[in-house]
Amino acid sequence: MREFTFGQYYPANSVVHKMDARAKLIITIAFIVAIFVVEGFFSFIYVAGFLVFAILLAKLPIRAVVKTIKPILILVLFTAVLNLFFYQKGEIIWEFGFIKIRDEAVRFCLYMAIRLILLVMGSSLMTLTTQPVELTDAIESLLTPLKWVRFPVHELALIMSIALRYIPILMDEADRIIRAQKARGADFESGNIFARAKAMIPILIPLLVSSFRRANELADAMDARCYSGGANRTKFKQFHIGLNDVMGVMSVVSLIMLIITTNAVLF
Amino acid sequence: MSIKIENLSFIYNPKGAFKKEALKNITLTINKGEFFGIIGHTGSGKSTLIQHFNALIMPQSGTLEVAGIKVVEGSKELKSLRAKCGMVFQYPEYQLFGETVEEDIAFGLINFIGKKTEKNPSGLTDQEIKERVKEAMELVGLSYNEFAMRSPFQLSGGQKRRVAIAGIIVTKPEILILDEPSSGLDPKGKQEILQLIRNLKETTSDTIIMISHDMDEIAENCSRVAVIAKGEIVMCMSPEELFTHEEALVGLSLDIPIVAKVRNALALKGIDVPYNRDYKVFAKTVAEKIAGGAK
Structure with missing residues (x-):
């Protein structure tokens, strides 16, 4: 993977x-x-x-x-x-x-x-x-005119960069869960397409649960740092x-x- | 002999740019009936090593034999190996997925033995599955009547971990491997999980292999410890003997229990008493020795 x-x-x-x-x-x-x-x-x-x-x-x-x-x-x-x-x-x-x-x-x-x-x-x-961060910054910068119609440009860019940042983390997590379920005898390689789709459930549910957990943790961490969106923020x-x-x-x-x-x- | 490892080496990304030697020439034998501890720094290769034991990672070089089964690529016995050699990963509660606790615990059982059908006459009936799940739940200290029908996601952290462990021991593995079973729990939860593991050694799995960062846990439970550093086994001996090598352990950024530190300090002062994992027994021996010396 x-x-x-x-x-x-x-x-x-x-x-x-x-x-x-x-x-x-x-x-x-x-x-x-x-x-x-x-x-x-x-x-x-x-x-x-x-x-x-x-x-x-x-x-x-x-x-x-x-x-x-x-x-x-x-x-x-x-x-x-x-x-x-x-x-x-x-x-x-x-x-x-x-x-x-x-x-x-x-x-x-x-x-x-x-x-x-x-x-x-x-x-x-x-x-x-x-770099992904540069790319989302660029999208934010190019969409700035939309702020005039109250479109949440900064928030959109933030969502995109968080999503990109979490891809490798979730891949690691998926890898771990696959190993753990394999250790419990899960079989992902045999059976027809329906059996294989069903075999994905023990991976997808824990992955979904942990994404929500991570999202909550991140939201708490941002709250704790008084993050309040794009107004008056400067760029590194x-x-x-x-x-x-x-x-x-x-x-x-x-x-x-x-x-x-x-x-x-x-x- | 439960696990026999000879000259096992493992390299991550052997051809790629991020090549990393995780295990170097490991030779180790773990006997039936042992409570074996593995200790080492993060990234020392201990997780890579234990994942070999139930064929989640295949040996690249060297040989490995677990519960009488040779671990080689393509072997048809790998599934039965995984049933015989249970593996509890770090934070096992993150692998829960069932709608009910019962469904989650039965997962491994159904995978390894299967339900009784015409094609699979040796499988388990629904009643037998229920019995096995109930037994496993009671072994980890969860009441079947109270928890079996609840969602595992509603439980507390310690309870979730018990459910996850029940999901492993439900197949009654001969060997149970645990990767930092007490991490992330409060002191009481830690004590309870360790007590649970000691009980499991008496009931289902008489060989236990446990990775831990905590020397106190190792001292309290293990009959033998291997210290791993940079993919090599540096030391492999009883905790009592290990703790006399205080300087070597400090050099590997590992700490020793406070009682062992006191023992070593006393030994330097000429009062040589054997280490005992029970600090009260140790204190008594020291007191007797001092009182005896004064006479």
Whole structure:
């Protein structure tokens, strides 16, 4: 279970790591927009090129980034296969009984697969180069305008950072409970899917109980320190917009413009 | 022989960047009928060691034999090993999940022996399960009529721990392993749990292995103690003998009972009396020795 490292922070000394987390968040969102603006395979080369450039700039091993698509590979295959059979536009190019495959469907499912893979790799690049705390701070900072409509931005960011912080703790706890129930003869590996689901109950209930206990303890500890939310709080780490951040945002904007121009020329 | 360990080593993440040597060449024999103590600092490897005993961790190198069963990967006897060798983790109350105390305690029993069905003629009937649960509850000092139908989450800390222990001993393990059974309890609760463990040694599990931080607990209960530091067994002897090595223990940041400290201080002054876990007996011997010397 400890090998679960989906997009976990990968420390390195690079320009991308040092960038303003807000800039990285904006670039990532713009990058996702870019992925969906693309029409025609040619433009995917720009997007992939941008991604590879960013990975190299971040001094990350390509393997670490490619590894992040492993958990969603099944999802990608599943959607691709579904699209292949059920997409109803275009000429039929292959037929077998009730299965009909159309040329548009092939194109569409390839698009979808490439988009999903680029999407996950792009967003993983952000989480690989940004500490979770920085990321929630960035979200808080970017959502600040919503405070005008009395949206609890600070509380939302706090909830997110607490949730992120508790993932490793709960994983340790789950590990302990699994061992304890194994010692009582629990069997998680045999039986059909229902038997296995039922075998999870002795793990899930203690885990749930201990999450509530931890939440209560944390709330008490925060009360004891007179924590009262976002008003008048200062940050230990201040954000600074630098030249690199401006250049990053500019480059992703130019990527989108390049794709739109290509679309206009080709179609 | 209950547990026989030869040259057991264990490394966490042997290939990864966070490689950590948890056990180095452990050789140890624990005999049937012993009350064996294991003491050591946090991270010394004692929890890793005891998790080997019921095959929650598989030996990487060296051999291990528990209750006549060889612990090797893929062995079909591992389940019966876990029934014979009960393991009470630290804070066992955190593993409770049943709707009622009875359901929770019966969990291990149903897993190991099973309910009586056509496929499993050697299983237990509902009546037999109830009898076994009742027996286990009485062994840990909980009245069946009062507690069996209550939710384990409504009980007090000490009661929860008793329910958790009942859930282990319900299978009547020959060997009972306890990882800091008294931690987090008040002094009275501690005494009660230790009394309970001593009773269990007489009734269900005649070999007890207990991890503890508390030298007083060790002195009071154990017939033999192993001191573990940095994954190695530094010393393995009776508590009486162990406490004469005061300096070595202090070097490992372990303390010794106050009576043992007094004994060692007196020995330096030329009054050599044997250590006794009962301070009253010890005081009497000292008084006699001094009175005798004065004559």
